[in-house]
Structures are given as structure tokens and as C-alpha cells.
Amino acid sequence: MHMADALLSPAVGGAMWAASAGTIAYCARKVRTDLADSRVPLMGVLGAFIFAAQMINFSIPATGSSGHLGGGLLLSVLLGPYAAFLTIASVLVIQALFFADGGLLALGCNIFNLGFFPAFIAYPFVYRQLVGAHQTRARMTMAAIAAAVTGLQLGAFGVVLETVASGQSSLPFSTFVVMMQPIHLAIGVVEGFVTAAVVSFVYRARPELVPSSPGACSAGSRPVRGVLLAFLAMAVLTGGMVSWFASKDPDGLEWAIGKVTGKGELPGPTQGIHGTLAEVQRKTSFLPDYSFRKSGETGKEGAQPAGQGKDKGESRVGTSVSGVLGACITLAVALLVGFLLKKRHQSA
Amino acid sequence: MASIDGALLDFKRLDRLATGDTAIHRLDPRAKVLATLVFVVTVVSFGKYEVTPLVPFLIFPVAMVALGNLPVAYVIKKIALLCPFALVVGIFNPIFDREVLVQIGSLGITGGWLSFASIVMRSILTVGAAIVLVGVTGFPGVCLALERIGMPRVFAVQLLFLYRYIFVLTDEGSRMERARKLRSLGKKMEPGIFGSLVGHLLLRTWQRAERIHMAMLARGFTGEFHTRRDTRFGGRELLFLLGWSTLFIILRFLNLSQLVGSLVTGISP
Amino acid sequence: MSHHIVEVRNLRHVYPDGTVALRDVSFRITHGESVAIIGANGAGKSTLLLHLNGFLTPTAGEIRIGDYPLTKATLPEIRRTVGMVFQDPDDQLFMPTVYDDVAFGPLNLGLSGTDVEQRVKDALEKVGAGHLQEKPPYNLSGGEKKRVAIATVLSMSPDILVMDEPTDGLDPHARRQLMALLREFSHTRIFTSHDLDMVLELCSRVIILHEGEVRGDGPPLEIFRNDELLARCRLEKPLSMQGCPVCGGKVS
Incomplete structure (x- = not known):
């Protein structure tokens, strides 16, 4: 599941961006110092491979539905966590830009949900532990399923937390969890099964490609723990900083500005640009006696409590209508500007 | 397999748009990437129930499509696909949030529908911005920009x-x-x-x-x-970035839709 | 100019799985020669080529490029001297644009901006691909890709050109263009190919590999007239040397 810009608040989006960017920077350093040059093209081409593999669908037995490979766990098994994380992140960047999967701000969340959990949690703590030193096909399948389920459960939970913390959705936390987790349990089992099928195929053909020793990426080893701690610090820091400026209520930014400037609201209707415009509007309004005017006036003088969208809304029947109307007009103007610009461009 | 080939053709088409040669295409990619980021952050910073203040933001993608000479129908088609996940999650809002917030005549609009409309509007804007960015910059350009910003x-x-x-x-x-x-x-x-x-x-x-x-x-x-790095962040780029950012920030705090509406209806906010 | 010489002495290569790819291969190619290495599938051609640029290390035997034996220490210099064009141009063109691809080698050599630009321009001009400079490689046709792949090697000004199946997968027109291009080069040239007509036109010498050994080494006409040798090595005469079954013409 790709998280989307439209469901995010800047604080959550920003914190997850910082977390993902930090992890990318850390992994980039690790890959540079620890891995052979030959991994440079390999990681890139495997990213393209994941992309291609995701486009090939398979049918899930006894359900009639079809699935596709996620690839996070597969990459971790083949490349180790650091290179795998970078590779998944690169695939997600392409998807965000070309297929509008999620969007640019949500990229941070998506990289984290779909990259961090499989590479730094599911792979070292579940897959490696269960496979052990002697990988057999049965163990590999079991480990892959357990790891994929873990990774996807955490990823889905991440989506839930990010969505709920952002506050754009009205879905209650518990309902959302009940919706997301079971679906991803099924997806996880399928992902694990398919990952195991691919890994064991490769293992039979070229065993040297599937490292059997945990190497530098064993569970609880310092590097992985380092990533975890670095991430935590980063997320807490950024989250804290952003929320200091923007409270978690929907109009947080305005509230924060009110705090900073010491005013309850942005310049009210009688001052500044609003005041001037009030003069102008008396002359320009072509619907002055429209029936909703009265209700508009009731809301006019009353000082609005800051931030509470609902309270505002109740008393602002008229303003809503004029808002909608104004929106239509600005939309028309925006399109007209576009049209004119294009025209000018073509004639130039 | 039709779906793979279709997706690929679509991908190639978007990729080819970046080969255009307009003033917008020629700008240093950093200016476009940063302006787009400011745009996205401003758009998502609006409150849950705000719909109308988002509408003026359409000017950015629209202007970029026009100036970058991108095919309008194609961009609209891409945006229309939106992000299914956002819509699926968003459609629950009207179910859980049934308090009537706005009354237009006898028609009551609940907070749920309002916030759903807001999510749709955000999707259009953010998805549109991403597509337009690739269309006028190209993927290698975006990479170059990100790298020079610190990736x-x-x-x-x-x-x-x-x-x-x-x-x-x-x-x-x-x-x-x-x-x-x-x-x-x-x-x-x-x-x-x-x-x-x-x-x-x-x-x-x-x-x-x-x-x-x-x-x-x-x-x-x-x-x-x-790699080659022959781009230059000059006056035009600075103007582009500052100009758009200023506009976004003004639009963030000034509900233009409301103002225009007030001008024609005579109702003050 | 002794650095144009390629000498292979008693080369033997055994892959880790035990397959003997090259048993005992020896030859010496001198300055300006145009040599084709031909042989059936699995004869060891590709393995041999991979040795010339140090990608594979001999199990036994020695390779000398110019005055140097091929060792770890001489590898960078040898890789500059020997330009290798791969069979699949998609493997060779990995950068975002044609320009970046052709500039990749010179930049790695540590050349400065204007030098690089000049080299890229010259190399692309030489293969007639100057107009493709800003295109991404995946938007090129097969023939264009091949020519650009050659330019990526030319920009490093190698003394020896090694090409794996240069005419593979090209349409007749693109093949003709490429052959005209290859004829102009004054480098020492080593090809592998199944396109024996091209070999006949372009090469002054043919080496036949079979089961990891050199079975024939001489001028093309001499080699291609030896029916018995060709049959033993699972090869046949170039079409232009066979009697034409349609118009009845006979060639010796």
C-alpha cells in the first residue's frame, strides 16, 4: 500500500522524509565503504528487475485474485540490508514520479514502510534467524513467509500510524487497524511464498548468489542497531521540531502563527487587506441581496476561535457559499491563464 | 501482455515530454524541484475541512503545463488515475464524520464529505505537481537536482x-x-x-x-x-523559485477563493 | 609501434565448475592487422576475448599487450590500450545520454572539461553519430546503438579494438554502414563473428577456434577454401564463396 500526499500532514510527512533521507545517507556511506564496485551496476539493474517483476502478475490459488511481487525481502536476501534499502528506495522514487504512486511528500513514508521494515527488521531479525547457518529449501520458505509477514504487518501499521497522526482521515485508529492488518497478513504470506520460490530457484542455479552467512548484517549487530538508533533520533527530532511549530490540530500552522504573533487569528476582517477589500466589495458585489447574506453577517463581527474548523464552519454558512463560488471563479481564472500562456507560447 | 506494454508506453510518453525545449524546460532542475516541494508542503498544510482555499493552487500545475507545452489531455488523464489508496481511505470520512458543517439552502454538507473533497483536491494537486515536474524536468534532471541539494x-x-x-x-x-x-x-x-x-x-x-x-x-x-554538471542556478531560477514560493505562501494565508467570492456576493468572511 | 601487438602464449582457462574453455591457445597479432576469431558456439571465443582485457585471469599461460605482460599492475594501462566493444550495446551504454556515455571513459582517465568535450565530439563524428549526442541510449535504433558503443571506446583513443559480434542483430543497411566504418579504422582490430562474409571483406587473417584450441590460422581465402577444416570445426564457407543456388553462378 502506497501512502499518499493527500492523507498526510506536513509534520508527519516531513518527519518521515527526514527519517528516510537519513537512512539513505547512512546506507549510501555503508555501501560506498563496504561493498565492491561491481555492486554499483548490480543494485541499479536489480532495481529495474524489481520493477519488471512487479508488472508480472500471478494468480493466488483458491482466491481468484492476482498478486505481484513486492521485492523488499527478496532484495535484502540477495544484497544485504544496506544495498537492498537503497534499491527499494530508488524503485519507489520512480513510482512516485512516473506513476504518481503516492506523491513526493509521501515518498518518505513509503520508503520507510516498504524499505526500512523489510531490510532492517524482517530480514535480520526474522529471516536470518529462522534460516540459520544451513539453509534448506523448507527452512528458507518458512523463514521467507515469516519475514514477509512481519515486514508487511509493520509496513501496514506504519501506514495506519502515519494516516492517523496526520488527521486528514476520519477513520478511527482501531477500525483502520482492523481493516489493514488482516489484508496484509494475506499479502505477506503470498509475498513470502513467492520470494522463497525465486530465492530457491536462484539458489539451485547459482548458489553463490544467495549468501548463506549472515555476514555484516546479522541481527543485533552494531551496524543494524546503529541504523535503528539513528533513525529514531532523527524521527523524534524532526517530528518534535515540526510539531513545535505546527500543532496537531487541523489548523496547526495558523495556530502556531497566532502564538508567535500574539494574535488570536490572522488579521481580522476590519484590518489590513480585508478592510480595504470590504470597501471594494460593497461596490463590486453583484449579488448583494442574496438571501444568505444575513447569515454571513452574523459571522462577520464575531471573533473566531482559532483553529477549530468545525466551530468556524457552523456559523459560516454564507461564507462557505461565497467560498465555493469564489473557488469556481479562481478555477476558471487559473484555467484561462493557462490557456492564454499556452496560446502565447504557441504563437511565439 | 497488454498491461505491461501499456504501462511501458505510458512511461515512455511521460519520459519523452522532458525532451521539450521551452523556457521552463531550460530552467535549472533545482529551481523546479524546490518549487514543487514548497508547493506540495503548502498544499498539505491546509486544515482537514478546507476545500476552497486549495483551488487557487491549481494555477501552478496549469501554468507549468501551459508554459512547458505539455499535452493537456494526457496530463489530465494521468491525474485522473489519482492515488487509489488515498481515495479508498478518504471515502470512509463521510461514514465516520457525519456532523453537518455547511448548510447551502436545504442541502447539508457533512464534515466527512468536506474532508473527502479536500483529500480529492489534495490528490489532484500533489499528483499533478509530480507529473508536471517530471514532464518539464525529466528524470535525470530531477536526480541531478536532488544530488546537488544533498542527496x-x-x-x-x-x-x-x-x-x-x-x-x-x-x-x-x-x-x-x-x-x-x-x-x-x-x-x-x-x-x-x-x-x-x-x-x-x-x-x-x-x-x-x-x-x-x-x-x-x-x-x-x-x-x-x-557526470556532467553544466547547469547553473542563476537569476531566472531564483526568480522562478521565489516567485512561486511567495505566491504559495500568500495563497496559504489568504483564502483567494473566499475573497473573490466575497467580491461578487458581498459577504465578508 | 610495439604497443599495438597482442600476444597470447599457451593460454589455458578452466572455469570454477571444471569446464575447460581454453586448452592451449597461442597466437601473435601485430600492428594494424585485422583479425577474425571464428568458431562454433562454445568454441571459447568469448572466453578468449574476456582475457584480452583482463576480466578473466588465465589458469595457465600468458598474455602480452604491447610491451607489457597482462598483470594486476598493468591492467589500467592495458584497459586504455585495448578498447572492448561488447556484443549487446545495452550493456555498454549505461549513462542517461549518449554524450555522458561517450564521456564516461575520458572522465575516468582524468581528462579536463574541454579535452573531454573534444574527444566526445571527435568520437561521435567518426562514427557518424554527432546528432545523437543528447539522446538517451534506449531511444536509439540497433545500428545507432552499435555505432555509439564504438564511439564510447574510441573516445579513450585505444590502440587495439576488440569487438564481439559487431554485426550481430543489425539490418542489412546498418550492417553495411558499420562495415564501411570498421574498414576505415587503422587500429589493430580483433573481431569474433559468425558473419563470415563480413570476415571475408574486412579481415586480413582468420583464426579458427575449436574446443578451446587454435585449429586454423591464415589468410581468409586460404582458410575458407579448406572444406575439410571448416566441416571439422562446424563451420561453412561464407555465402559469397558458395555457388548461388538461385542464379546458378559458380564461385571457386
Whole structure:
């Protein structure tokens, strides 16, 4: 599941961006110092491979539905966590830009949900532990399923937390969890099964490609723990900083500005640009006696409590209508500007 | 396989848009990437129930489409696909949030519908901005910009390699899938078969990576990646970035829709 | 100019799985020669080529490029001297644009901006691909890709050109263009190919590999007239040397 810009608040989006960017920077350093040059093209081409593999669908037995490979766990098994994380992140960047999967701000969340959990949690703590030193096909399948389920459960939970913390959705936390987790349990089992099928195929053909020793990426080893701690610090820091400026209520930014400037609201209707415009509007309004005017006036003088969208809304029947109307007009103007610009461009 | 080929064609089309040669295309990619980021952050910073203040923001994608001479119908089609996940989650809002917030005549609009409309509007704006960015900048441009803003080199190289081989490997994948289809008489792909088909693709990919590495070594690759960086962040770029950012911030705090509406209806906010 | 010489002495290569790819291969190619290495599938051609640029290390025997034996220490210099064009141009063109690809080698050599630009321009001009400079490689036709792949090697000004199946997968027109291009080069040239007509036109010498050994080494006409040798090595005469079954013409 790709998280989307439209469901995010800047604080959550920003914190997850910082977390993902930090992890990318850390992994980039690790890959540079620890891995052979030959991994440079390999990681890139495997990213393209994941992309291609995701486009090939398979049918899930006894359900009639079809699935596709996620690839996070597969990459971790083949490349180790650091290179795998970078590779998944690169695939997600392409998807965000070309297929509008999620969007640019949500990229941070998506990289984290779909990259961090499989590479730094599911792979070292579940897959490696269960496979052990002697990988057999049965163990590999079991480990892959357990790891994929873990990774996807955490990823889905991440989506839930990010969505709920952002506050754009009205879905209650518990309902959302009940919706997301079971679906991803099924997806996880399928992902694990398919990952195991691919890994064991490769293992039979070229065993040297599937490292059997945990190497530098064993569970609880310092590097992985380092990533975890670095991430935590980063997320807490950024989250804290952003929320200091923007409270978690929907109009947080305005509230924060009110705090900073010491005013309850942005310049009210009688001052500044609003005041001037009030003069102008008396002359320009072509619907002055429209029936909703009265209700508009009731809301006019009353000082609005800051931030509470609902309270505002109740008393602002008229303003809503004029808002909608104004929106239509600005939309028309925006399109007209576009049209004119294009025209000018073509004639130039 | 029609769907793979279709997705690829679509991808190639978007990719080709970036070869345009307009003033917008020629701008340093950093200006466009940063302006787009400011745009997205401003858009998502609005409150849950705000719909109308978002409308004026359409001017950014619209202006970029016009100035960048992008095909309008195509961009609209891409945006119309939106992000299914956002819509699926958003559609629950009207169910859980049923308090009437706005009354227009006898029609009561609940907070749920309002916030759903807001999510749709945000989707249009953010998805549109991403597509337009690629259309006027191109993927290598975006990579270059991100790298110069501070993205690690290794990751930039990773993105460029991925991008280069997407076409090669999806072609290979769709050929294999077509060959399987022709011999499977309408049977669906079982996970086991998928495993070996994709496993084959993986092995071939790995061999290709080895050959590419040889080709790199043959031309003196020593682990350091050199790319051209002939872009310049000059006055035009600064103007572009500051101009748009200022507009976004003004639109953030000044409900233009409301103001225009007030002008014509005579109702003050 | 002794650095144009390629000498292979008693080369033997055994892959880790035990397959003997090259048993005992020896030859010496001198300055300006145009040599084709031909042989059936699995004869060891590719393995041999991979040795010339140091991608594979001999199990036994020695390779000398110019005055140097091929060792770890001489590898960078040898890789600059020997330009290798791969069979699949998609493996060779990995950068975002044609320009970046052709500039990749010179930049790795540590050349400065203007030098690089000049080299890229010259190399692309030489293969007639100057107009493709800003294109991404995946938007090129097969023939264009091949020519650009050659340019990526030329920009490093190698003394020896090694090409794996240069005419593979090209349409007749693109093949003709490429052959005209290859004829102009004054480098020492080593090809592998199944396109024996091209070999006949372009090469002054043919080496036949079979089962990891050199079975024939001489001028093309001499080699291609030896029916018995060709049959033993699972090869046949170039079409242009066979009697034409359609118009009845006879060639010796």
C-alpha cells in the first residue's frame, strides 16, 4: 500500500522524509565503504528487475485474485540490508514520479514502510534467524513467509500510524487497524511464498548468489542497531521540531502563527487587506441581496476561535457559499491563464 | 501482455515530454524541484475541512503545463488515475464524520464529505505537481537536482542505473510473460511458475549486471562516478523559485477563493 | 609501434565448475592487422576475448599487450590500450545520454572539461553519430546503438579494438554502414563473428577456434577454401564463396 500526499500532514510527512533521507545517507556511506564496485551496476539493474517483476502478475490459488511481487525481502536476501534499502528506495522514487504512486511528500513514508521494515527488521531479525547457518529449501520458505509477514504487518501499521497522526482521515485508529492488518497478513504470506520460490530457484542455479552467512548484517549487530538508533533520533527530532511549530490540530500552522504573533487569528476582517477589500466589495458585489447574506453577517463581527474548523464552519454558512463560488471563479481564472500562456507560447 | 506494454508506453510518453525545449524546460532542475516541494508542503498544510482555499493552487500545475507545452489531455488523464489508496481511505470520512458543517439552502454538507473533497483536491494537486515536474524536468534532471541539494552520490547513481535499465528489463520480462502465455492455453500463472520465470529473469539480470560492470571497467571505472554538471542556478531560477514560493505562501494565508467570492456576493468572511 | 601487438602464449582457462574453455591457445597479432576469431558456439571465443582485457585471469599461460605482460599492475594501462566493444550495446551504454556515455571513459582517465568535450565530439563524428549526442541510449535504433558503443571506446583513443559480434542483430543497411566504418579504422582490430562474409571483406587473417584450441590460422581465402577444416570445426564457407543456388553462378 502506497501512502499518499493527500492523507498526510506536513509534520508527519516531513518527519518521515527526514527519517528516510537519513537512512539513505547512512546506507549510501555503508555501501560506498563496504561493498565492491561491481555492486554499483548490480543494485541499479536489480532495481529495474524489481520493477519488471512487479508488472508480472500471478494468480493466488483458491482466491481468484492476482498478486505481484513486492521485492523488499527478496532484495535484502540477495544484497544485504544496506544495498537492498537503497534499491527499494530508488524503485519507489520512480513510482512516485512516473506513476504518481503516492506523491513526493509521501515518498518518505513509503520508503520507510516498504524499505526500512523489510531490510532492517524482517530480514535480520526474522529471516536470518529462522534460516540459520544451513539453509534448506523448507527452512528458507518458512523463514521467507515469516519475514514477509512481519515486514508487511509493520509496513501496514506504519501506514495506519502515519494516516492517523496526520488527521486528514476520519477513520478511527482501531477500525483502520482492523481493516489493514488482516489484508496484509494475506499479502505477506503470498509475498513470502513467492520470494522463497525465486530465492530457491536462484539458489539451485547459482548458489553463490544467495549468501548463506549472515555476514555484516546479522541481527543485533552494531551496524543494524546503529541504523535503528539513528533513525529514531532523527524521527523524534524532526517530528518534535515540526510539531513545535505546527500543532496537531487541523489548523496547526495558523495556530502556531497566532502564538508567535500574539494574535488570536490572522488579521481580522476590519484590518489590513480585508478592510480595504470590504470597501471594494460593497461596490463590486453583484449579488448583494442574496438571501444568505444575513447569515454571513452574523459571522462577520464575531471573533473566531482559532483553529477549530468545525466551530468556524457552523456559523459560516454564507461564507462557505461565497467560498465555493469564489473557488469556481479562481478555477476558471487559473484555467484561462493557462490557456492564454499556452496560446502565447504557441504563437511565439 | 497488454498491461505491461501499456504501462511501458505510458512511461515512455511521460519520459519523452522532458525532451521539450521551452523556457521552463531550460530552467535549472533545482529551481523546479524546490518549487514543487514548497508547493506540495503548502498544499498539505491546509486544515482537514478546507476545500476552497486549495483551488487557487491549481494555477501552478496549469501554468507549468501551459508554459512547458505539455499535452493537456494526457496530463489530465494521468491525474485522473489519482492515488487509489488515498481515495479508498478518504471515502470512509463521510461514514465516520457525519456532523453537518455547511448548510447551502436545504442541502447539508457533512464534515466527512468536506474532508473527502479536500483529500480529492489534495490528490489532484500533489499528483499533478509530480507529473508536471517530471514532464518539464525529466528524470535525470530531477536526480541531478536532488544530488546537488544533498542527496548522496551513491543514491543518485543508483537512480540513474535503475532508470536506464527499466526499459531493457521490462521488455525482457514482458517477452517472457508473452512466451509463457502462448504455451499455457489460458491458464493463469501459478506462484511456483512465477517463481521460476522471475528467477530466470533475475539470473539474466545478474549476468547483465556483470557484463555492464565489465564494460565500465573496460573504460577505466575505478569506483568514482563522473557526470556532467553544466547547469547553473542563476537569476531566472531564483526568480522562478521565489516567485512561486511567495505566491504559495500568500495563497496559504489568504483564502483567494473566499475573497473573490466575497467580491461578487458581498459577504465578508 | 610495439604497443599495438597482442600476444597470447599457451593460454589455458578452466572455469570454477571444471569446464575447460581454453586448452592451449597461442597466437601473435601485430600492428594494424585485422583479425577474425571464428568458431562454433562454445568454441571459447568469448572466453578468449574476456582475457584480452583482463576480466578473466588465465589458469595457465600468458598474455602480452604491447610491451607489457597482462598483470594486476598493468591492467589500467592495458584497459586504455585495448578498447572492448561488447556484443549487446545495452550493456555498454549505461549513462542517461549518449554524450555522458561517450564521456564516461575520458572522465575516468582524468581528462579536463574541454579535452573531454573534444574527444566526445571527435568520437561521435567518426562514427557518424554527432546528432545523437543528447539522446538517451534506449531511444536509439540497433545500428545507432552499435555505432555509439564504438564511439564510447574510441573516445579513450585505444590502440587495439576488440569487438564481439559487431554485426550481430543489425539490418542489412546498418550492417553495411558499420562495415564501411570498421574498414576505415587503422587500429589493430580483433573481431569474433559468425558473419563470415563480413570476415571475408574486412579481415586480413582468420583464426579458427575449436574446443578451446587454435585449429586454423591464415589468410581468409586460404582458410575458407579448406572444406575439410571448416566441416571439422562446424563451420561453412561464407555465402559469397558458395555457388548461388538461385542464379546458378559458380564461385571457386
